[in-house]
Amino acid sequence: MTKHRSLKHEFGPIRIVLLVLPALLALVIPNAFVRDIAILMMLWSAAASAWNLLGGFAGQLSIGHTAFFGIGAYTSTLLYINFSVSPWIGMIAGALMAALIGVILGSITFPLKGPFFSLSTLAFAEIVRIISISWSDLTRGSQGIVIKYTPGFGKFVFDSPVPYILIAWLFMIGVYGVAVYFNNSRLGFYLMAYRESEDAARALGINTVTVRLKAAAISAGLTAMLGTFYAQYILFIDPESVFIVDNSLQMVLLSLVGGIGTTIGPIIGGYIMVPLGQLLRSTFGDAVPGFHLVVYGLCMVLILMYLPGGIVSLLNRRPFGGIRLKRPDRRRDGHGSVGNA
Amino acid sequence: MVLLETRNIEKRFGGLQVLRDISLEVRKGEILGLIGPNGAGKTSLFNILTGFLKPTAGEIYYKGKLWKEITPEKMCASGIARTFQVVKPLNGLTVLENITVGSLLKYRNLRLAMRKAYEVAEYLDLLEHKDKLAASLPIGLRKKLEIAKSIATEPELLLLDEPMGGLNSGEVEEMIRLVRQFRDNGLTIVLVEHVMKAVMDLSDRVLVLNQGTIIANGKPEEVSRDPAVIAAYLGE
Numbered sequence: 390m391t392k393h394r395s396l397k398h399e400f401g402p403i404r405i406v407l408l409v410l411p412a413l414l415a416l417v418i419p420n421a422f423v424r425d426i427a428i429l430m431m432l433w434s435a436a437a438s439a440w441n442l443l444g445g446f447a448g449q450l451s452i453g454h455t456a457f458f459g460i461g462a463y464t465s466t467l468l469y470i471n472f473s474v475s476p477w478i479g480m481i482a483g484a485l486m487a488a489l490i491g492v493i494l495g496s497i498t499f500p501l502k503g504p505f506f507s508l509s510t511l512a513f514a515e516i517v518r519i520i521s522i523s524w525s526d527l528t529r530g531s532q533g534i535v536i537k538y539t540p541g542f543g544k545f546v547f548d549s550p551v552p553y554i555l556i557a558w559l560f561m562i563g564v565y566g567v568a569v570y571f572n573n574s575r576l577g578f579y580l581m582a583y584r585e586s587e588d589a590a591r592a593l594g595i596n597t598v599t600v601r602l603k604a605a606a607i608s609a610g611l612t613a614m615l616g617t618f619y620a621q622y623i624l625f626i627d628p629e630s631v632f633i634v635d636n637s638l639q640m641v642l643l644s645l646v647g648g649i650g651t652t653i654g655p656i657i658g659g660y661i662m663v664p665l666g667q668l669l670r671s672t673f674g675d676a677v678p679g680f681h682l683v684v685y686g687l688c689m690v691l692i693l694m695y696l697p698g699g700i701v702s703l704l705n706r707r708p709f710g711g712i713r714l715k716r717p718d719r720r721r722d723g724h725g726s727v728g729n730a
Numbered sequence: 731m732v733l734l735e736t737r738n739i740e741k742r743f744g745g746l747q748v749l750r751d752i753s754l755e756v757r758k759g760e761i762l763g764l765i766g767p768n769g770a771g772k773t774s775l776f777n778i779l780t781g782f783l784k785p786t787a788g789e790i791y792y793k794g795k796l797w798k799e800i801t802p803e804k805m806c807a808s809g810i811a812r813t814f815q816v817v818k819p820l821n822g823l824t825v826l827e828n829i830t831v832g833s834l835l836k837y838r839n840l841r842l843a844m845r846k847a848y849e850v851a852e853y854l855d856l857l858e859h860k861d862k863l864a865a866s867l868p869i870g871l872r873k874k875l876e877i878a879k880s881i882a883t884e885p886e887l888l889l890l891d892e893p894m895g896g897l898n899s900g901e902v903e904e905m906i907r908l909v910r911q912f913r914d915n916g917l918t919i920v921l922v923e924h925v926m927k928a929v930m931d932l933s934d935r936v937l938v939l940n941q942g943t944i945i946a947n948g949k950p951e952e953v954s955r956d957p958a959v960i961a962a963y964l965g966e
Binding site: 588 | 801811823
């Protein structure tokens with residue numbers, strides 16, 4: 390029998406360095422700008438990775454994930470400011486809420502194929518955004534909500550960036566862990582089978598709706614937790630920051646750039662694109678308005694043109710790039726028995 | 731013992747009647763050949779038996795039990811596996827991973843499922859290709875992979891939709907050998923095939939479909955002499 394996959398690879402030396410480096414650098418370099426970039430980078434890497442659970446593994450290209458992000462941010466924040474519920478608990482509530490909504494949304498939209506599914510998720514996110522503006526009794530509308538700066542662990546507010554760095558890092562590692570689980574489990578295989586061919590998947594006994602609903606719940610729940618983190622880090626949320634379509638697109642783009650459907654790809658995408666965006670803005674932002682976006686777009690186009698499988702395809706040699714980071718294992722020990730009995 | 735039985739199956743697509751009054755039995759341990767000219771309704775019948783299409787009327791019994799609300803995943807889970815005429819490999823996955831998706835039905839643990847998939851790959855002589863992406867395989871191997879995936883679900887009844895289509899004569903010989911081996915290992919097989927040599931060599935019994943109805947049912951040599959069958963194939 391062979392060792393086809395191993396956690397050894399998902400947590401191999403290169404991976405460990407990649408996963409630990411940003412947090413380490415941010416802790417070592419006491420520069421506010423660097424630390425801010427590192428925190429946002431880990432946040433968006435984690436968000437892209439959470440999106441990738443559904444978008445990459447199952448190929449369900451959602452462009453409405455910002456809805457879950459915002460639901461997480463608003464649930465914990467509203468619970469906190471109205472009922473003094475600790476944002477840590479609010480975060481769990483937001484995750485459950487988003488997971489439930491993800492399942493409901495999935496049961497409605499999963500029969501739709503390809504672009505129709507994507508557009509329906511986009512429409513859903515827009516509806517949620519508009520509700521968040523209009524239902525101002527609950528959400529305070531476009532005015533947004535300021536979270537009072539009262540540091541304390543239970544309040545999920547800190548007077549130093551260090552806890553934020555650590556928490557963002559833990560989130561990122563956590564989502565990565567879930568992606569590794571997907572890549573090495575029945576659920577993940579079934580999602581990939583669905584992605585490759587719905588008919589083949591069903592003929593092999595896979596209930597393609599159930600497995601996708603599970604993925605949707607997990608993906609939405611994790612995205613919502615990151616929304617809470619965002620709220621507690623920025624200490625201000627409004628519909629235009631947490632429900633805006635740019636967030637959804639960001640998750641898709643980071644995954645595409647890094648390597649969609651892979652475990653580490655979306656994280657690498659975040660490592661490259663988030664600092665690039667921030668640096669370009671700080672370099673060119675004042676000189677020529679909008680120029681940083683042109684350069685950002687250009688970089689993205691170039692990466693996708695020359696590395697259609699994403700950056701991870703540099704690390705592996707699979708012809709289609711990044712379905713998964715895995716080296717064919719040639720080691721064989723012993724022989725399987727013949728027959729299918 | 732009758733494993734699968736249909737009673738008076740009908741299928742219409744709007745005004746087009748593709749199947750009419752199909753009653754058939756698949757007996758445990760046999761290889762049942764299903765032949766007929768193009769458009770006779772063979773694939774539609776397959777799709778109905780595996781839940782990909784709903785019959786307009788009629789009943790399906792599996793192991794003596796009436797099946798309502800048939801879906802492909804339920805059929806597979808209860809022991810009926812199929813292959814597709816136009817093969818559907820999971821292109822982005824390796825050969826071994828493709829087979830593993832099949833074996834995960836019975837073995838929920840990935841490691842165990844992979845081990846079973848490895849055995850299936852060995853059985854079907856696919857081991858040297860196990861780490862190749864399914865998309866990179868030539869048609870002969872893809873046909874084999876299609877069968878490997880369904881065999882990995884450990885079915886009792888295997889429905890093969892033209893497994894020899896597009897194969898060269900050497901590959902056809904190998905496929906005939908394989909199908910016979912499956913039967914010897916206890917599988918019941920329904921075989922839709924255009925390669926007559928294969929159908930005649932393999933089948934214990936042959937059903938001939940023409941324009942949506944069964945026009946002959948019997949041993950291969952009887953069926954091949956049946957005037958109605960000759961007329962259907964060659965025209966009157």
